[in-house]
Amino acid sequence: MSRVFNFSAGPAVLPEEVLKEAAAEMLDYNGTGMSVMEMSHRSKAYQEIIQTAEKDLRDLMNIPDNYKVLFLQGGASQQFAMIPMNLMKNKVADYIITGQWAKKAFKEAQMYGKARAVASSEDKTFSYIPDCSDLDIDDDADYVYICENNTIYGTKFKTLPNTKGKTLVADVSSCFLSEPVDVSKYGVIYGGVQKNVGPAGVVIVIIREDLITEDTLDGTPTMLKYKIHADNDSLYNTPPAYGIYICGKVFKWLKKMGGLGAMKEHNEKKAAILYDYLDQSKLFKGTVVKEDRSLMNVPFVTGDEELDAKFVKEAKAAGFENLKGHRSVGGMRASIYNAMPIEGVEKLVDFMKKFEAENVK
Amino acid sequence: MSRVFNFSAGPAVLPEEVLKEAAAEMLDYNGTGMSVMEMSHRSKAYQEIIQTAEKDLRDLMNIPDNYKVLFLQGGASQQFAMIPMNLMKNKVADYIITGQWAKKAFKEAQMYGKARAVASSEDKTFSYIPDCSDLDIDDDADYVYICENNTIYGTKFKTLPNTKGKTLVADVSSCFLSEPVDVSKYGVIYGGVQKNVGPAGVVIVIIREDLITEDTLDGTPTMLKYKIHADNDSLYNTPPAYGIYICGKVFKWLKKMGGLGAMKEHNEKKAAILYDYLDQSKLFKGTVVKEDRSLMNVPFVTGDEELDAKFVKEAKAAGFENLKGHRSVGGMRASIYNAMPIEGVEKLVDFMKKFEAENVK
Ligand SMILES: Cc1ncc(COP(=O)(O)O)c(C=O)c1O
Ligand SMILES: Cc1ncc(COP(=O)(O)O)c(C=O)c1O
Ligand SMILES: [Mg+2]
Ligand SMILES: [Mg+2]
Ligand SMILES: [Mg+2]
Ligand SMILES: [Mg+2]
Incomplete structure (x- = not known):
């Protein structure tokens, strides 16, 4: 067996020791006599896996108690709809366009309300982050949206935008857990895990509790309501259980790395x-x-x-x-x-x- | 290592030889020098995995050419919304209530149109399948919905309902690939794979092509449109790649089993x-x-x-x-x-x- 150097943008390289552990546990996780893939998500063994994963993530990111951590499906792309469907109470949101992913999120939000592009770096092929110190934020904006690290173009917000008091929502898919972050500055931090955290098929949403309400747009599918998942600790339906288990191993690895x-x-x-x-x-x-x-x-x-x-x-x-x-x-x-x-x-x-x-x- | 006998309703037991192969390939799939978890979903190696999986499933189920096979996320529960959002052109659908899962699907559909319960076995705790030979099917019904095998109550439709010419939609989550099926009798067959097919986090949707249209209900999220996934061969966004790979191995195992x-x-x-x-x-x-x-x-x-x-x-x-x-x-x-x-x-x-x-x- 020889491993290559894998510079994929995602799905992407995972720590070798995580993969080794997963291989060793494939037929019998921790004396349970079964693979994590075969485990009832309501079993004690699996409860411990998902709870430990959440706890380790909370430790790593220093997530305040008034934030929920959700392990969901649908990838980052599904969040492009979930965010407006759950957060657009006034039906207004301001988007900063720093690449294709921000643009896709913006276009999706336009289906649900007045989504406005308040800044963009498209004029120079997204090769920079626009100045966001004094943007024309709408008084009614339910949130300001950024893609914090732009996977395709290779830019990153080094300073968060001045949202003028509005809730900041950030797609951190490609910079998740790459450096410390002050969670309290965000309303929602989310990302697909398939770059820095685990296998494709899990999206992690860290969301301030006051943003989780029954009051979603008409027609929001049950599975796209944050509240359903928050109230059920990500076990409303069968979660992407094996992927969460691998994420949990990556969290342990990160703790060990310091x-x-x-x-x-x-x-x-x-x-x-x-x-x-x-x-x-x-x-x-x-x-x-x-x-x-x-x-x-x-x-x-x-x-x-x-x-x-x-x-x-x-x-x-x-x-x-x-x-x-x-x-x-x-x-x-x-x-x-x-x-x-x-x-x-x-x-x-x-x-x-x-x-x-x-x-x- | 000692394996238990695992009677879980799902996630559930998987073939031991599939798990052994997955363990052996964990750090290096087929000489690629990487795990399937680490592979770009646009890479040649992964294309082959997903295409082979689809081909083997088509062989096993003898799926006609005018049906698409989609590998999606969100579990069976997300289909409860996707089905009406994509198929309710007349905003009418008839549901046969044979258990909790059918009932949940029915309730979700009520958000989107006139969903009617045309038969039910709730009177006797869902311990039987109602007679569906001559139901009062609505002339405008876009489809008739069943849960073909009722995981919780242990019943199964031995005869499909007489839909009076309307499209049949079936949740086969808990009987997927357990016996031959005449796909041509259905408009949509779908199921979460976490019972008979693979790890939680993949839902397979087999859908007749004429049912896949641009014409979805207003506000249908992009990720919940069958057409987007069909047009992109399940690679519109990052798929649940590792789960699909395991499903592919189970398909090979089923072929080997006869x-x-x-x-x-x-x-x-x-x-x-x-x-x-x-x-x-x-x-x-x-x-x-x-x-x-x-x-x-x-x-x-x-x-x-x-x-x-x-x-x-x-x-x-x-x-x-x-x-x-x-x-x-x-x-x-x-x-x-x-x-x-x-x-x-x-x-x-x-x-x-x-x-x-x-x-x-
Ligand atoms: C920053 C960013 N956001 C969103 C996405 C889309 O993620 P997914 O494929 O999980 O929908 C990607 C994928 O590469 C990304 O890099
Ligand atoms: C028949 C049936 N349909 C739907 C579901 C829900 O599936 P999921 O948890 O993938 O949403 C289940 C889960 O057990 C089921 O047995
Ligand atoms: Mg130079
Ligand atoms: Mg980008
Ligand atoms: Mg007896
Ligand atoms: Mg049931």
Whole structure:
């Protein structure tokens, strides 16, 4: 067995020791005589798994008691509808458009009320985060929405927008648990887990209790009501049980690694190796303005599409997988989530240097 | 490692060889150098997994070409809303109420149009399937809805209802792939996979193409539109990738076992061992009228709640797990899905005989 370096934007690399544990427990979890996949979600063994997962996540993120943690299905995309359906009491919400995912969320919200784009970086292919210090926030806005880390474009909000007192809702799919976060600044933090946290099929929603009400838009399906899931501790119906179990293992791994403060240091160190090289390379260059660079997703280009394709191909042959940029932007993208070891980035940079030497005349 | 006999109603027992393969492939699927959990859903390796899964399911169920197979999230419960949101063009649908799950689906549909209960077996605690040969089907009914196998009550439709030409929609969550089925008799067949097919977090929807249209109810979230998923071959957003992979392995296992005809024989033989014993036991008795008995879920009682509790406790100590009946009916329930070996049922009956000898004065 040989493992590759997997730079996929998601689903993405997971900690090797988590996978090893999962393999070892596959036929018999902890003396129960069954796989976690086979367990009734109402059994004692499973209750302990989901409760421990929640507790460890609360510890890691320091989640205040007045926030609920929900483990749901449908991916981040389903939240694009759940958020307006549950939160648009005044039917007004303000969106900051920093990439495709924010835009999709915005378009979905327009089905349900007056969703307004109050800022955008589309003018420069989403290569920066707009100034959000003094936006024209609607007095009636039920919330202000951001995609905190833009997976495709490689930007990240380093400062949260000034919402002028309105509830902040953030999609953190691609920066989940990558650094400490002050949960109290948000009304809702959510993300699909398939980048930094676990296997696709689980979305985690951290939501302030006062935002969880019976008062949802007409026609909101039962399964799309936060209150149903909150009242039932994510067990209203059968949850994505195995995925939650893997997330729980990743939470334990993060605690062992020193928690989110340590992860941030680790991620900064890792990202610097790549960004520093990009900044002095004569062949490659990053596509994002320096101050808004993501620690997780690093897009770069040579400026020559053929050379980009050659690089991706040769990198793959050398064991660096999934370096092709998103189909909407081209070039390359290295996603270097929590579970990507420093060694992976070091070796990638070595490979890039070699490629540069061979391809710069 | 010792495996128990797991009679859980779902999530439920899976074939041991499927679990062994999954464990062996956990860190390196088929030479890719990564776990299926870590794979981009747009990668070649994953495309092959999902396409092969679909093909094998089509083979097993002999699904006609004019039906789409969708792998979705949200569980069966989310279908309770998706069905009316997508199919209620006239805003009328007729429901046959044979248990809690049918009732929940019915209640959800009432949010979206005129959902009518055209038959029910609630008068006798859902212990039988009502006569559905000549129901008062609405001329405008967009569909007639059944829960084909009632997990909680242990009944199964042995004859499909006469829908008077209207589209039949069936929840087959707890009888999925347990016997051959004539797909062409249905408009939609769907089920959560967590009983007979795979880990919780995947729902499979088999739907006739003409029912997949743009014309959904106002406010239907993008993620709840069949058309979006059909047009994108279940890859509109990140699918529950690992769960689909396990389902694919179960499909291969079913083919190796001889397909659904062989499974039916196997399941009939297995169920007969338990039902025959129940019919001659002086202590235990089944709760369902004989002609409507499920092959999958077998509820039974002693008639004495304390004795029921004693039985469940002693059975658990002897390695027979999850025999407690659903909280809404009490007593016992043995779910004996495809992956439950005959040996499990034989040993359970031996244990019941011993218990009967000890407890009948
Ligand atoms: C930031 C962000 N939001 C939302 C999504 C969509 O997630 P899902 O595929 O789980 O719906 C993605 C997926 O890549 C993402 O990167
Ligand atoms: C027949 C039937 N339908 C629907 C459901 C609900 O499924 P889910 O938990 O996936 O929403 C169940 C669950 O046990 C079931 O047995
Ligand atoms: Mg983006
Ligand atoms: Mg450069
Ligand atoms: Mg039922
Ligand atoms: Mg009897």
